[in-house]
Amino acid sequence: MLGGQILHGGDYNPDQWLDCPEVLEEDVRLMKEANVNCVSLGIFAWAALEPEEGRYEFDWLEKIIDRLGEEGIQVVLATPSGAMPHWLTQKYPETMQVQADGKRNLPGKRHNFCYTSPVMREKIYQIDSALSERFGRKENVILWHLSNELGGNFADSSCHCELCQEAFRNWLKEKYGTLDNLNRAYWSTFWSHTYTDWSQLHSPAPHGETTMTALTLDWKRFVTYQMSDFVRTETAAVRTHSDLPVTTNFMYFFKGLDYGKMRDDLDIISWDNYPFWHKTKDEVPVAVRAAANHNIMRSLKKQPFLLMESTPSAVSWREFNPIKRPGMHMLSSMQAIAHGSDSVQYFQWRKGRGAYEKFHGAVVDHKNGSNTRTFRQVTELGERLRNISGLVDGTVNRPKAAMIFDWENWWALEDASGPRLDISYIDCILDHYQAFWEAGIDTDFLNMDDSLEGYAVVAAPLNYMYKPGYAEKVRRFVEGGGIYVTTYFSGIVDDTDLCFTGHHPLADVLGLEQEEIDAPSGDFPNAFRYGEKEYPAGSLRELIHASEETKVHSVYEEDYVKGEPVVTEHRYGKGAAWYIAAEPDMEFLRSFYGDRLKEAGVQNALGTDLPYGVTVAERMGSDGRSLVFVMNFRNEAVTVRGTGKWADAESEKTYDGSLMLGAFECLVLRK
Ligand code: GLA
Ligand code: ZN
Numbered sequence: 001m002l003g004g005q006i007l008h009g010g011d012y013n014p015d016q017w018l019d020c021p022e023v024l025e026e027d028v029r030l031m032k033e034a035n036v037n038c039v040s041l042g043i044f045a046w047a048a049l050e051p052e053e054g055r056y057e058f059d060w061l062e063k064i065i066d067r068l069g070e071e072g073i074q075v076v077l078a079t080p081s082g083a084m085p086h087w088l089t090q091k092y093p094e095t096m097q098v099q100a101d102g103k104r105n106l107p108g109k110r111h112n113f114c115y116t117s118p119v120m121r122e123k124i125y126q127i128d129s130a131l132s133e134r135f136g137r138k139e140n141v142i143l144w145h146l147s148n149e150l151g152g153n154f155a156d157s158s159c160h161c162e163l164c165q166e167a168f169r170n171w172l173k174e175k176y177g178t179l180d181n182l183n184r185a186y187w188s189t190f191w192s193h194t195y196t197d198w199s200q201l202h203s204p205a206p207h208g209e210t211t212m213t214a215l216t217l218d219w220k221r222f223v224t225y226q227m228s229d230f231v232r233t234e235t236a237a238v239r240t241h242s243d244l245p246v247t248t249n250f251m252y253f254f255k256g257l258d259y260g261k262m263r264d265d266l267d268i269i270s271w272d273n274y275p276f277w278h279k280t281k282d283e284v285p286v287a288v289r290a291a292a293n294h295n296i297m298r299s300l301k302k303q304p305f306l307l308m309e310s311t312p313s314a315v316s317w318r319e320f321n322p323i324k325r326p327g328m329h330m331l332s333s334m335q336a337i338a339h340g341s342d343s344v345q346y347f348q349w350r351k352g353r354g355a356y357e358k359f360h361g362a363v364v365d366h367k368n369g370s371n372t373r374t375f376r377q378v379t380e381l382g383e384r385l386r387n388i389s390g391l392v393d394g395t396v397n398r399p400k401a402a403m404i405f406d407w408e409n410w411w412a413l414e415d416a417s418g419p420r421l422d423i424s425y426i427d428c429i430l431d432h433y434q435a436f437w438e439a440g441i442d443t444d445f446l447n448m449d450d451s452l453e454g455y456a457v458v459a460a461p462l463n464y465m466y467k468p469g470y471a472e473k474v475r476r477f478v479e480g481g482g483i484y485v486t487t488y489f490s491g492i493v494d495d496t497d498l499c500f501t502g503h504h505p506l507a508d509v510l511g512l513e514q515e516e517i518d519a520p521s522g523d524f525p526n527a528f529r530y531g532e533k534e535y536p537a538g539s540l541r542e543l544i545h546a547s548e549e550t551k552v553h554s555v556y557e558e559d560y561v562k563g564e565p566v567v568t569e570h571r572y573g574k575g576a577a578w579y580i581a582a583e584p585d586m587e588f589l590r591s592f593y594g595d596r597l598k599e600a601g602v603q604n605a606l607g608t609d610l611p612y613g614v615t616v617a618e619r620m621g622s623d624g625r626s627l628v629f630v631m632n633f634r635n636e637a638v639t640v641r642g643t644g645k646w647a648d649a650e651s652e653k654t655y656d657g658s659l660m661l662g663a664f665e666c667l668v669l670r671k
Helices: 021-033 059-070 086-091 118-135 162-176 179-186 213-238 259-265 284-301 328-338 373-392 407-415 425-438 470-479 586-600
Strands: 007-012 038-041 074-078 141-145 270-272 306-309 343-346 401-404 443-446 457-460 483-487 512-518 526-530 533-537 541-546 551-555 565-572 575-580 614-621 626-632 638-648 654-661 666-670
Touching: 007 306, 007 373, 021 059, 038 059, 038 343, 059 074, 059 118, 118 213, 162 179, 162 213, 179 213, 213 259, 213 407, 259 284, 259 407, 270 284, 284 328, 284 425, 284 443, 284 614, 328 343, 328 373, 328 626, 328 666, 343 373, 373 666, 401 425, 407 425, 425 586, 457 470, 457 586, 470 483, 470 565, 470 575, 483 586, 512 565, 526 565, 526 586, 533 586, 541 565, 575 586, 626 638, 626 654, 654 666
Parallel strands: 007 038, 007 343, 038 074, 074 141, 270 306, 306 343, 401 443, 401 457, 457 483, 483 575
Antiparallel strands: 512 541, 526 533, 526 551, 551 565, 565 575, 614 626, 626 666, 638 654, 638 666
């Protein structure tokens, strides 16, 4: 745990208040009052740190870091590449991104630099190493925060400039060696798109190539590669005078970069979490989404992560922006801790007076100082975090269940023309994960490159692409006793989007072959029975052929496919491989995974069924210590029965047989 305590604080932008020293002094006082122990400084401060090229003004920052240090407040120090100053873009327009249509951006906004541009890299290297020299050994500086939300939040966050095109071609040359290899991998004889010179290769563009799916995949891989290279440039710069760990703040289900590839360049994973609480009265889908994202971040390194940003009240960028209702700030923050975070940080400490984010929630509002509901909620949480720091320190979640979640699969699946154009990988992942969440079963989210060892159950819905070596890994997992669940439209293509021919790569393990997949309209419903109940077969339905030894649990009930298998089980080695051939609904998934978890002997920490809206997550220490977080996402009290004996980790209370949770309450228990 960084600094020995759960970090509590957030983005602090004093550069916006340098002409108000009384505000800065009040900030420190209020931070103490709010139990803040850590702030992130300098995130968008390039213009204040380097007002003109080569002239650094760091005194103001040093004063603030030292003042915070006097009060025992730690600092996460950012590099300023998240937003570019006007002198930079004016003098060096090549630092600004070029969009897919070839248009160069104008100055402004943020997160829009060209990560290939040598000038951009040189300028950022210079200021980063200067920051490193001045602040890299300060006692209360604990972590480097590289840039901000790399890739920005745009539909296409990549730069298409000539420098990037050239770097892309070089990356392709390195990968394929010859154009023959590339042409074969791309199936480029289709529509006569055979490449005869490397210079013919260009990034996907709305007015150019969008149909060569392997090219699009490689472009996305290249963007991650190139961005990682930029990250390494920044890391090298901050390391010139400092050996502090580095992180960069990742985003919510961000499709633009493969975080699975970027994890190795970072010491600590951190991310920004803005769930849409109170979108409706049912908070469960939102809680499930947030939990899945926390798990993804934790699983990247199988280590505690940092929640780098969250809002203490509302955001300002949605169509409507509900403020967190009483209890939700505590619960959503505890949810992060429960799933493996060692911090609760906010965007941001104090609301700015002007520009785009002046209405975004902050700990300190425009008015009323500490006398606000938000401030009190933050203070209360800070106290709780301080009290549980010792218990949480050295623990992390170690689930027995895992799901495959892989960026390359996401890209390839949703870029495919057919069988439906509206396939959503994330929605499917979340439906399957919700079944685990409702059962109180924590799951890791694994990249296809990760090991499956140590898990009892692995679910791989819509696992369309198989990376090299993946099928073999699954084979060994099932052979060794694992329960593997996969679905329709899985195992279809290799890593350059070429369809497998002959057999499904896991035909022997799954005990089946796929024949065709139907994507019918709502006018042609079908159903299947599982256990005692009938469930709808959704909008994707595969026709599969089960082998002799495969047990068919469900068949299509109607139409020309009546009697053909839907849910199958195939024993292989000491384990079993399950296949779900039709898109299922939530009710089926609950019942199906309930059975699989029972077979695998995987139980939630309370060992009992949970009421809707309640879930459980467990953090464990290497010394066998366990902390169980029980969370109620309903805005009303609930009782969990059949729980056995528990001690409240934060009070003297004990529980015997049942637990009462108030509206939006989180309990922390130990045996
Ligand atoms: C992102 C950014 C912050 C801020 C918040 C607002 O997470 O990193 O700078 O803009 O969004 O929600
Ligand atoms: Zn570029």
